[in-house]
Amino acid sequence: MTVPFDDWVADNYERLWPELFVPSAIDDVVDVLEALAAGRPALELGIGTGRIAVPLALRGVEVHGIELSPPMARRVLEQPEGERIAVTIGDLAHVSAGSSFGLVYVVRNTITNLTTQDAQVAAFANAAAHLEAGGVLVVENYVPELRRLPPDENVHVFAATPTHVGYEEYDVAAQIAVSHHTWVIDGQVRSLASTHRFVWPAELDLMARMAGLALRERWADWTGTAFTSESRSHVSVWEKTA
Ligand SMILES: C[S@@+](CC[C@H](N)C(=O)[O-])C[C@H]1O[C@@H](n2cnc3c(N)ncnc32)[C@H](O)[C@@H]1O
Incomplete structure (x- = not known):
């Protein structure tokens, strides 16, 4: 990515x-x-x-x-x-x-x-x-906010509003989190995902x-x-x- x-x-x-x-x-x-x-x-x-x-x-x-x-x-x-x-x-x-x-x-x-x-x-x-x-x-x-992840879960929602939904998807073993965003801006829906090595x-x-x-x-x-x-x-x- x-x-x-x-x-x-x-x-x-x-x-x-x-x-x-x-x-x-x-x-x-x-x-x-x-x-x-x-x-x-x-x-x-x-x-x-x-x-x-x-x-x-x-x-x-x-x-x-x-x-x-x-x-x-x-x-x-x-x-x-x-x-x-x-x-x-x-x-x-x-x-x-x-x-x-x-x-x-x-x-x-x-x-x-x-x-x-x-x-x-x-x-x-x-x-x-x-x-x-x-x-x-x-x-x-x-x-890194791993304390927010319950056992057996790998997703943490950090934003949930009518115009922005965001969540992190964790691969804990690989020390990687993918940030997923969906925004509504000027009536248009746009999504992106970025990969991060948390440290x-x-x-x-x-x-x-x-x-x-x-x-x-x-x-x-x-x-x-x-x-x-x-x-x-x-x-x-x-x-x-x-
Ligand atoms: C989260 S933004 C922060 C931008 C700016 N420092 C600020 O505080 O607003 C991260 C920036 O780092 C750049 N970036 C990411 N990976 C990079 C790399 N390997 N080398 C140079 N720039 C990189 C991105 O293109 C982006 O502009």
């Missing part, structure tokens, strides 16, 4: 996931990233339409991006200041964006779009290769360690809430040691 970030998703990204565009979902992220960049250039892996990269650039941070989907990347250029962001089209696990960065970041569960352990390991290695000594990698990801923070820590990165911070969210057993997501910061 391919990653479904086609023209239709790119055109409708804000309508499909409106919760990503409320001010707190952007401003808190940009506050943290601007502070971590500390005046150095930043690289977003899976930059998408520039939801985070454009406001970060507007703060004066030099932002670059890597993106697999040309339709998503085109939306970066269409925005104010978007032309200041250099986007490299390619696989974030392998392509180079050139220079050396103080901050590399991967937000909104994008690490799970890489559907094998090898690809996720390669993404960490590629992120580390882009960092200068003392630079940091930031990953925002959900905590716990501890496995990401090991990938980071293999890439020469050490865990510096882990929060439950972008406001620095403590990460606990009940946290449903995490923001993790690893540092490239000298």
